[in-house]
Amino acid sequence: MNQSFPGLRGFPWGLLGIGLLFALLLTSLVVMGNAAQDQARFEQLFLWLLVFHAAILVVLGGLIIFQLVRMAIQYRRGVPGSRLTLRLVAVFMLVAVLPVSVVYYFSFKFLNEGVDSWFDVRVESALEDALELSRSSLDLRVRQLATETQELMAELEGVSEGLVPLALNDYRRQVGAQELTLVGSNNRIIASSTDSPIRRLPTPPDSDVLMRVRPEQPYSRLEPRSDGSLIIRVVATTSSRRPGSENRILQGIYPVDPRMSALSLRVQDAFADYREFAYLRGPMIQGFVFTLSLALAISLMAALWAGLLVARRMVRPISDLVQGTRMVAQGDYSTRLAVQRADELGFLVQSFNTMTRTLNEARDEAERNRRLLDAERAYLESVLQHLRSGVLALDGSLRLRTANAAASEILECDLQGGRTRVMSELGDDCPLVAQFFEAISDALVRQEEEWSRQVVVFTRTGRKVLMTRAVWLPTSGSSRGLHAIVFDDMTEFLKAQRDAAWGEVARRLAHEIKNPLTPIQLSAERLSRRLGKVLEGADREVLDRATGTIVQQVEAMKTLVNAFRDYAQAPQLERAAVDLNQLIRDVCELYRDQDGRSRVDVTLDPALPPIQGDAGRLRQLLHNLIKNALEAGAGTDGMEVHVVTAYLDDPAGPHIEMRVTDTGPGIKPEFLERIFEPYTTDKPRGTGLGLAVAQKIVEEHGGLIECHNAESGPGGAVFRIRIPVEHGPVVHEEPA
Amino acid sequence: MSACVLSRGWPLALLCLLLAWTGPASAVEVRGANHLWLDEHTLLVRLDIDMRLPAVLEDALANGVTLEFEADARLEHSRRVGRDTLAAETRRVQLQYFALNRHYLVTTVADERMDLKPTLGDALELVARRLGRLRLTDVPPSVRTSPGELELAARLVLVYSALPLPLQLDAGLRGDLTTRQEWLRWPLGED
Structure with a gap:
């Protein structure tokens, strides 16, 4: 993340480069414009400028390719702002290409048509005519001088070799020649005359000329000189009239009239220039088109480069914002962006910084609160755990x-x-x-x-x-x-509370009720003994009945007090391994066919393991339950009590279950909820302690006793007792 | 052979390099050479020159374009790496059409010697003759004692920069107007 732009990092080097580039291009155009005034200088500079522009093109191309590749990589990587940059560059390109293309098209058309308009057939024809005129005029002069030179050669035939120099001098002056040279065989110069004050060796005709010379057919030719003048060279010879004499050749060099020479050369130069110009029309147009294309390419590339830089510069705050937003989304609220612009984007960046600062502060506050909450939660956890x-x-x-x-x-x-x-x-x-x-x-x-x-x-x-x-x-x-x-395990508390309560009841009974019972009984017996001897008849019967009732009720009260004592008695279990099945068989045997109207039968699980318990207390439990069942069906014929045992190993753990069911009328619903509370009974002669004692015994053995009325079958009450066991079931091996 | 002339025109050569243009073969070239020691300081070199102009140059010549040819000869001492130039000579000859009498004008640039030839063949022959005689002077005297390491180098080029500018550009783009020959070298045997 670009956090800041220290130093020169934020300096717009790209725009500076563009500025320099355009300055160079402008300078080159000015130089080209000045050089165009001077053809030689133009030609000298043109190639340099061409190379310069080509170099700029290459540099621009390289920069653009670099930027485009960089942009493509960023686009592929999904760098923020890359898509927007691409679009902006495309728009810049479009905006640049359209006008430049129009200009290019019309410039191209103008070049083709404009250059063609420079050439006129009439001008060319006039130049050709002028050249032909000059040519005719000069030809006439050449032919005239050829004739004169031929005649001169003929006259020289008769002149002795010793007089030839004088004769040549005279003749030269007569015909106005620059030079007359008489050459013998093997290019031997016989004599020469020149108008130059400086004596110099005359130039003999070259072999090519000599080959073309024929007797009576002089060779004549117009020749240019390096000083810009024209001369006419005539070479004439005659066939020797004297046998054995060598062939002589006369070469005459005649000046062309300076004005004529200048005009002719000017016409010839103009004609040559025009022909050259016409010939170069195609290459010239190509050159212009090439230059124009180069300028177009530079313009387009410069526009593209400028577009890239401007787009990058424009998009940079946006991409920074996107990047910053991503950082914020990742939870980094410390992100700050450099505010480099004073426009709307700068305001946006500033707003972003304000937002992140606010978010950062809010997060810090939330963090403080969270820590506080954690501390509170830890405290609460600690309290809860303890x-x-x-x-x-x-x-x-x-x-x-x-x-x-x-x-x-x-x-x-x-x-x-x-x-x-x-x-x-x-x-x-x-x-x-x-x-x-x-x-x-x-x-x-x-x-x-x-x-x-x-x-x-x-x-x-x-x-x-x-x-x-x-x-x-x-x-x-x-x-x-x-x-x-919130829940508390009240088991021990309730048990202790109940024990204490019933202990108090027993103590009070013993103290308040049981203690007077013995004197009451003794007194009643004494009354019976003393008065029984005195009273007779009906009085004696009343006395016996009354004292008998007193003694009987006292006994009943003693039984009641003893029952309370048993219930309230603190558990003094003498634990030992007890075979519950056997215990049930023994107890049930006592009730079998007791009155001939009820029946007690058992269904015992042979896999029942022994339990650690007090055999006496468990026996009392069985007595209480069977007795309760039989009393519930008292006076009913066909009363049945069924005792069932089973070994169970369910999620609650291994335990034995014993069910005592009867076929009696069942328990009244109003008693069902408090059936195990002391002094609760619906039987006219019940003490209300049998089932309470039974529950106490079960709880002393860590078990649970439940009671409900049977929903199916013959009806009656169902008592279910569950007592945990430590051992697994007894495995009886089947006889082989 | 490549299409650009380097002498006095390396900007154009750069342009040609940029355009990566390779032109067609030229028939204007040095085919062979022989030499003659005139004295211990002067070596006369005679070049066997093939002067067959491409059609496009003949066309340009007929349309008033002046062609300028340059023949270069060097006496070089080859080393393990590179060469030392002991003596060098350059000769330039211009060829143009002289419309006044329908001849071809051959001009030696150095002494402005002019010659007219009625046909292009004669003119080219003259050009070859003019270019083919080069005199290497100021040769160090110790050179002749170790002739085995001496080489005679020569080449013939059309002076590109002497062409009209549009033709230079056209030649740069098309490459068929120019002729350029790489240096040809012969070991300089002992006389």
């Missing part, structure tokens, strides 16, 4: 949110590791949780605002009484609804 009460928090979908250590301990399940799990799922692994949840689920589902109940669950080690209180915290703002459940 609470002796189990605490559970369930959300609206009954998913466990919080559980403390005490809850895990009481429900014998790792609830803290099972957070976010639904309670019903937790129940699959933890039987107590399943029982607990089943017992309170109706209140949870109804989302009762506040409730409490006593929940009894059956564990491996016995029953547990859980005093449960719960509050439903409905959805408020962002916090969702929550069940806060």
Whole structure:
């Protein structure tokens, strides 16, 4: 992330480069314009400028390719701003290409048509005519001089070799020649005459000329000189009239009239220039087109380069913003962008910086609050963990949110590791949780605002009484609804409380009731003995009946007091391995066909393991239950009591189950809920302590006793007793 | 052979390099050479020159364009890396059409000697003759004692920069107007 642009980093080097480039191009155009005034200088500079422009083209091309490749890579990588840059460059290109193309088209057309208009057939024809005129005029002069030179040669035939120099001198002056030279065989110069004051060696005709010379047919030719003048060279010869004499050749060089010479040469130069110009028309147009194309290419490339730089410069704040936004999205609120512009984009960048600063401060504040909340939560967790009460928090979908250590301990399940799990799922692994949840689920589902109940669950080690209180915290703002459940294991407390209460009852009974009973009984017996001797007849009967009633009721009261004493007696179990099946058989044997109207039968599980218990107390339990069943069906013929045992190993742990069912009228519903409370009975002669003692004995053995009326069959009451066992089932080997 | 003339025109050569143009073969070239020591300081070189102009140059000549040819000869001492030029000579000859009498004008640039030839063949022959005689002077005297390491180098080129500018550009773009010959070298045997 570009956090800042220290130093020269933010300097617009690209724009400076463009400026320099255009300055160079402008300079080159000015130089070209000045050079165009001078053809030689133009030709000298043109190639340099061409190379210069080509070099600029190459440099620009390289820069553009570099930028385009860089842009393509950024586009492929999805760098922020690359797409916008591409679009802007495309727009710049389009804007540049359209006008330049129009200019190029019309310039091209103008060049073709304009250059063609420079050439006129009439001018060319006039020049050709002028050249022909000059040529004719000069030819006439050449032919004239050829004739004269031929005649001169003929005259020289008769002149002796010694007089030839004088004769040549005379003749030269007569015909106005620059030079007359008489050459003999082997190019031997016989004589020469020249108008130059400086004597110099005459130039003999070259072999090519000599080959063309024929007798009476002089060779004549117009020749240019390096000083810009024209001369006429005539070479004449005659066939020798004297046998043995050598052939002589006369070469005459005649000047052309300076004006004639200048005019002719001027015409010839103009004609040559025009022909050359016409000939170069095609290459010239190509050159112009090439230059124009070069300028067009430079313009386009410069525009493209400028577009790239400007687009990059324009897009940079946007790409910085996009990058900054990404950083913010990733949680980095410390991002700050450099504000480089004073326009709307600069304002946008400034706003972004303000936003990130505000976000950063808000995040810091939230972080502080979070830490505070964490500390509070840790404190609360600590308090919860150290609470002796189990605490559970369930959300609206009954998913466990919080559980403390005490809850895990009481429900014998790792609830803290099972957070976010639904309670019903937790129940699959933890039987107590399943029982607990089943017992309170109706209140949870109804989302009762506040409730409490006593929940009894059956564990491996016995029953547990859980005093449960719960509050439903409905959805408020962002916090969702929550069940806060607090429960305590009241088993030991209740047991101790009950023991203490019944102990007090027993003590009071012993103190307040039992103690006077013996004197009452003794007094009644004494009255019977003393007065029985005195009274007779009806009085004696009344006395016997009254004292008998007193003694009988006192005995009954003693029995009642003893029953209370037994119930309130602190458990002094003498535990030993007890075969419950055998114990049931023994007890039931006592009741078999006792009155001929009822029947007691058993169905015993042979796999029932021995239990650690007090055989006497368990025997009393059986007596109480069977007696209760028989008393419930007293006076009913065909009364049946059925005792069933079974070994079970369910999620609650291995235990034995004993059911005592009867075919009696069942228990009245109003007694059903408090059937195990002392002094609760619907029988006219019951003490109301039999089932309470039975429950006490079961609880002393860590078991659970339940009671309900049979829903099917002959009806009657069903007592179900579950007592945990440590050993597995007894395996009886089948006889081979 | 490549299409650009380097002498006095390396900007154009750069342009040609940029355009990466390779032109057609030229028939204006040195085919062979022999030499003659005139004295211990002077070496006369005779070049066997093939002067067959491409059609485009003949056309340009007929349309008034002056052609200028340059013959270069060097006496070089070859080393393990590179060469030392001991003596060098350059000769330039111009060829143009003289419309006044329909002849071809051959001009030696150095002494402005002019000659007219009625046909192009004669003119080219004269040009070859003029260019083919070069005199290398001021040769160090110690050179002749170790002739085995001496080389005679020669080449013939059309002077590109002497062409009219549009033709130079056209030649640069098309490459068929120019002739250029790489240096030809012969070991200089002992006389």
